[in-house]
Amino acid sequence: MTFLYDDPERFKDDVIDGFAAAYARYASRVPGASGFVRNGGPRQGKVSLVVGGGSGHYPSYAGIVGRGLADGCVLGDVFTSPSAEQVYRVARAADGGAGIVLAFGNYAGDRLNFAAARERLIAGGVDTRIVYVTDDIASAGPGEKDKRRGIAGTATVYKIGGAAADSGYDLDAVERVMAAANDATYSYGVAFGGCTLPGRKEPLFTVTDGQMEFGLGIHGEPGVRSAPWMPAADLATALVSSLLEERPASADGRVAVIVNGLGATKYEELLVLYGHVDRLLHEAGLTLVLPEVGELVTSLDMAGCSVSLTWLDDELEALWAAPVDTASLRRGAPSGFPSFEPVARADTDDHLEVGEAASTEVSRQAATTARQVLAAMTDAVIENEERLGRMDAVAGDGDHGTGMVRGMKAALSAAQRAEHSGIGSVLRAAGDAFGDRAGGTSGILWGILLTTVGVSLGDTEAVTPERLATALRDGAETVQRIGKAQVGDKTLLDALFPFVASLESAVAERRPVAQAWAQAADEAVRAAAATANLVAGIGRARPLAERSLGTPDPGAVSMGIVLTAAADALKASDTCNI
Amino acid sequence: MTFLYDDPERFKDDVIDGFAAAYARYASRVPGASGFVRNGGPRQGKVSLVVGGGSGHYPSYAGIVGRGLADGCVLGDVFTSPSAEQVYRVARAADGGAGIVLAFGNYAGDRLNFAAARERLIAGGVDTRIVYVTDDIASAGPGEKDKRRGIAGTATVYKIGGAAADSGYDLDAVERVMAAANDATYSYGVAFGGCTLPGRKEPLFTVTDGQMEFGLGIHGEPGVRSAPWMPAADLATALVSSLLEERPASADGRVAVIVNGLGATKYEELLVLYGHVDRLLHEAGLTLVLPEVGELVTSLDMAGCSVSLTWLDDELEALWAAPVDTASLRRGAPSGFPSFEPVARADTDDHLEVGEAASTEVSRQAATTARQVLAAMTDAVIENEERLGRMDAVAGDGDHGTGMVRGMKAALSAAQRAEHSGIGSVLRAAGDAFGDRAGGTSGILWGILLTTVGVSLGDTEAVTPERLATALRDGAETVQRIGKAQVGDKTLLDALFPFVASLESAVAERRPVAQAWAQAADEAVRAAAATANLVAGIGRARPLAERSLGTPDPGAVSMGIVLTAAADALKASDTCNI
Structure with missing residues (x-):
């Protein structure tokens, strides 16, 4: 259930007001638009990454605006694409003069609206590219990657694109590396229960008690198969084995991993699942790079989770690992503390370990x-x-x-x-x-x-x-x-x-x-x-x-x-x- | 509902395995104990902050181990204090030779076990102090702050203590500043629905449909009053006005703010609430310092939220703002990107704002x-x-x-x-x-x-x-x-x-x-x-x-x-x- 709201019709606007108040240090509201630009506005000569989609997926998208990630985000109503006009306004506000990449998950409404905004931007002299993310392997077959939906893999693709733009890549290069990141990203998820829209009593959809739905979308789009509840170990096997079937021929074994929670499935649970995912990926001989376990793309209070893999090469790995500073995703060693040396420890400390101490x-x-x-x-x-x-x-x-x-x-x-x-x-x-x-x-x-x-x-x-x-x-x-x-x-x-x-x-x-x-x-x-x-x-x-x-x-x-x-x-x- | 688990009896251990696999870059497992120390182990001559409590509250506590925050954490079973032996083992592993602060929320079991561990540490020559957090204003009256429970305010108190220890404060000073932070921290929460323990079908407790429970604890401890559901604006007023009643006489108006979600109450909802909290605090003439809106102390998939205020002075403000780098809470400007200059914008851009452009x-x-x-x-x-x-x-x-x-x-x-x-x-x-x-x-x-x-x-x-x-x-x-x-x-x-x-x-x-x-x-x-x-x-x-x-x-x-x-x-x- 969604409990905290005022007028449900104004939910998105109230969320935007709250985010603007809380995180002025990361992002500023775009006047007259449902969206944000990075604090301090666009940067001269830097390619701008503008992401967006419906609301209800926080930290996507306001939570990922900031240094090393998005320059701007545009938000529609809950689970509804922002209008072309909104996309256009935010993109204009985020324009640093070196071109714009508009990025979003692959949904019909978003494709139409971002495409219309792109036309307007190009007509106004702003070179604009579109990258839509297609990571959900449940939503179309391996031969139709272009038809797949975008789910939690958007987080990896945007992170990589944002790092590229902040590293000084030009527009062609940012577009190229984001397309490469999307080609390398595969996600598979499972749902246990539906979410409720603000002001509604009934969930948007339900999952039968004791069942789980593989491949159910982040707005309740139908899954590919139901199965009875299974332990986390078995679920990890089901998810990971399907993902590994699509390992690209060119992949050298390095992989970025996200275990993403959809809302009501909590951190401890995600960590239990991650333990198995990690083991299975290691058993497959892979090298895991900076895994993230948490909530990157949510669906209000939906119960469920997904696993995303991004197959890395040198360039993608460096961009995935690059610093980032947003309201939700932050990376990079903090400075400003005195440096303390590690303690050299004697491993024989007999107070430390039960059963391993010397006994007579x-x-x-x-x-x-x-x-x-x-x-x-x-x-x-x-x-x-x-x-x-x-x-x-x-x-x-x-x-x-x-x-x-x-x-x-x-x-x-x-x-x-x-x-x-x-x-x-x-x-x-x-x-x-x-x-x-x-x-x-x-x-x-x-x-x-x-x-x-x-x-x-x-x-x-x-x-x-x-x-x-x-x-x-x-x-x-x-x-x-x-x-x-x-x-x-x-x-x-x-x-x-x-x-x-x-x-x-x-x-x-x-x-x-x-x-x-x-x-x-x-x-x-x-x-x-x-x-x-x-x-x-x-x-x-x-x-x-x-x-x-x-x-x-x-x-x-x-x-x-x-x-x-x-x-x-x-x-x-x-x-x-x- | 909790859906991702294997053997419910081993839930805590499986969570620990998963965290150890995912976040080796932040924390290392303590051999033979249910807990972690900061990656690389304790630091020579640095006071160590060891925090802990029952599981089910992630990112508390494994998620806050790292530079600028905790040196170690010890985890009990879900909603159960870790044993004295566990506390002792983790503290020994986290000992850098400059003394240890053991910190936890004020619950009977934690107080007993941490006190017993402290005795053992002192007997072993390790100077050890205890700070327990008492921020929940619903759990005892203003005259009995020492009897109050610890809830989301633990996050602020630990953050301040961790920054002090990493800044080179000695043991007396870390203890002093954490006690001051606790004295300055007040939280008030509300619950909408209960959580379920792993493997159980029924929630641990329930909240009557259409009602909310003020002051309900993070393990289902009874609330102080029920009320019918109210809009976010009214709820914010109820929470903030109670908190402001306890404003300390010495407070100069600077305040750190946390709006914390308990699990199933999601980010967008928390942001809506925060918008009102921010407005009310500004109306009260306060200066808000680095607010955080998110999940810092959860209670499995419980529906509910709390607002925490920490009244800051110069010292507490600097420590609250200090860099931190843990699996969940990270702060500090990332470096490593080229610097781009902000774009000087003409505010008259007529494509940007509808309704404010010049018209004939x-x-x-x-x-x-x-x-x-x-x-x-x-x-x-x-x-x-x-x-x-x-x-x-x-x-x-x-x-x-x-x-x-x-x-x-x-x-x-x-x-x-x-x-x-x-x-x-x-x-x-x-x-x-x-x-x-x-x-x-x-x-x-x-x-x-x-x-x-x-x-x-x-x-x-x-x-x-x-x-x-x-x-x-x-x-x-x-x-x-x-x-x-x-x-x-x-x-x-x-x-x-x-x-x-x-x-x-x-x-x-x-x-x-x-x-x-x-x-x-x-x-x-x-x-x-x-x-x-x-x-x-x-x-x-x-x-x-x-x-x-x-x-x-x-x-x-x-x-x-x-x-x-x-x-x-x-x-x-x-x-x-x-």
Whole structure:
């Protein structure tokens, strides 16, 4: 849906007013015309590139007026060619005396209007050439390139033409290089959903739910085939393989790539698609030059995307790479900062990479035990998932059980993946995964707890009972400091601190570690149950409204549950380390 | 809807793969972590800015890693804080030895994880500061700025901090200036519709149809109030007036402005809104510095937008304006092109502006007649709208009647608006409006016809019968040349050429102009009717399949109708000119 508008009839004019206000540093409005010229007007003796078409495709076309790209743009109503008179007026305003190239995507209305404007310009003594872009391979067969529509490939062709004009090419040369760029440019797109015109309730067109339309045009022109939704990897294969079929015989393997979004299909999605496109093009032996992933030619809020390839030679590559400075597309190294030298890095930094740090045999043995403990903890939260959920639903949103299960499962599989690591790296990987996946504050704090214990234990030294107790003390204190809660606030700390205290005492008494842990876990379970009796209002971590008297805190209870499961696993473990 | 994905569980990782492949020129992946550092790694002795948060907000945060902005970014799952471990790893990889600023929007999970990472960094000897952004005025009252969420204002605060770090500020100074930037930054947004997570069918949240939600958060956090849809002008007033209420006492009136789109609310819409925002801020006496209109902080495909103001002093202004070179935000004049001088323009160029060219009294009188003629033509197409539609429905899409009415109405009102112009400018304005509004090929050709006649008649000389006939001959030939049709192809030319020929003969015979025109119009009507008898297949303008034997061409018929109406108007006209 289009939501931001005033009078839909004046939409184009309002867009132009807004652009003129926002980007006066790039472009100036042409008086009496729906269009812009580059800020400061045309340049003496420079060929002028004037682009245009219907509105609704921003940043095409106002967003690409500026140094290194277009000298002027002319805008029609939404999805409607600008009139010949408008094209003529903007072109006159953009005329620098060295001739004009009028460029547009290949649509019937644009061809008529730009051709009529060209006649008027020539009659007035302005040498004017026309280049229309025909990149959409879905719209006509390979033998009929001249009949193809212009879609996102317009961005590459205009970029190359604009760079040529700003480099001082004469009119013949700009026309030649733009024609060459168009011959070298091939795009293929897919649509998932239609766009709505300003002021309308219904979309201009629709795509059946669960389907995608290959080759659907940027104004809803019919596609070439429907297909059920497919993963991004398969879609990339479909798009790229069709594009590669049209690789020109002369192409040496260098290619400019654009993955273009049509409006509602967003950057992250385009990046996912690009990852596959990049892989497929590399598999085809190609060299990718300055890819752009984003929105260069949109279609209001249409859902869909396209891939464009431009086969480069030395000249086209240099022009594609040339600097540009417009409201939307900017390239070129900024200057004006002091220069800093890169840091020479030691790649052995053991804080940096989990699993690749040096570990000792004794620490790797402890890691095996840790994996067994994590497996037992995971089983225990799975078994208690519903119970924890019910308990959390009394005062919270009821997701504590599912969050703990998600977190523990992620932690366990991360620990299993770090198969050759010491215990420190294993617990860091587990804590990292827990923190990333569990969600909620308790997920984050559990992640911090596991990671801190891992950092404390490290990857080299044996895990003595004393070191284990110290590591857990570190973990509990870090969680407390970061979470800013106190014992008695009805949080997991209410079970964790009694556990650590009891463990420390048992270790001081030289009890075997499994026994010490079991005793401490019992203490944690008792303390967790006791949170049901805590008086509300003394806590700082949670507002009063979220508390519930008479129910134990689910975070403390789950802490007790997993510590108990860990005790059982330690008892069963046959390693002497821990 | 989110359509491009593979395994939804791996969405973040796939996005990271894609970004790494596309933008290796800006950022490098941190091994073993969900994040990036600036290409080439950290710089010796430079403070490092590390930003981050959940995924789903691109270009935040990978898109803003690069020179003049962030040194590193860390990404969590969609709308989920990255874990402390991830933050720690990226920060270590981004460490240049002069300290690190960790910056993020104010959300509970991010605060916990970044704080935990900071502890680890400090424990490892890396001086680390935290700046969290609190710009969303909807999320807490003016007295509780520290509790506010971070939304699009993060972009300004990070930009300023990144420029400071790249300018050589030390750690204290970068922290200070970012805190000052945050204190000076206020945002307010509105949502129209929810986003869908990858792999889900239902949106994460919805906004009631026809309603908008002020203050709704970028992850669907509840808004502060609902309101019925309102035009962009009213929305701008609502947003800007709330922001101006919080203008800091110290602000001197300079302000950086961002109009940010959340995903599905597109550029043209944002520009429409910006036009009003710009006006309102100017009315408040403010000086706007380098506004940006676009997508800086998105929320997948959420529909909505926000306005952010950052109140600038000399230091903040310089940092906001400093060069930057990242995948998404780039600033700074490109170099490497030859320099061209601006063209010195004569502002009196009479081809450039309709209505402002010098006109004579005799031409202005002719313009009055032309307006009467256009009014009569408009009435005639309105009267025949349905009939023309039915005729067009036989072989076309049935919109010829509505298109002609829309075009003639637009032409007439443009002619009426050009009230002090000569006949040339009046007809050019009429043709321009016709071409812009009518739609379809006949709309374009009518636009070209009227404009060409206007150019031929000009704004100074009297319209003699001879000049009128010549102008119409020019018009008909231009339409033929541009449209590439021939007489006999069943187009409007089949009526227009006989009309012109007959008019020329009558003028040669010295008939009065009204009489000559009437005679020629009769000829046009006869010729239009005769198109029903034309044999299909001789035409070049339309494919055989679109023709229908036995039905007159609607374009030729409407030409006959309006020329006849014009004849009646000329007869009734009391001006001697024409």
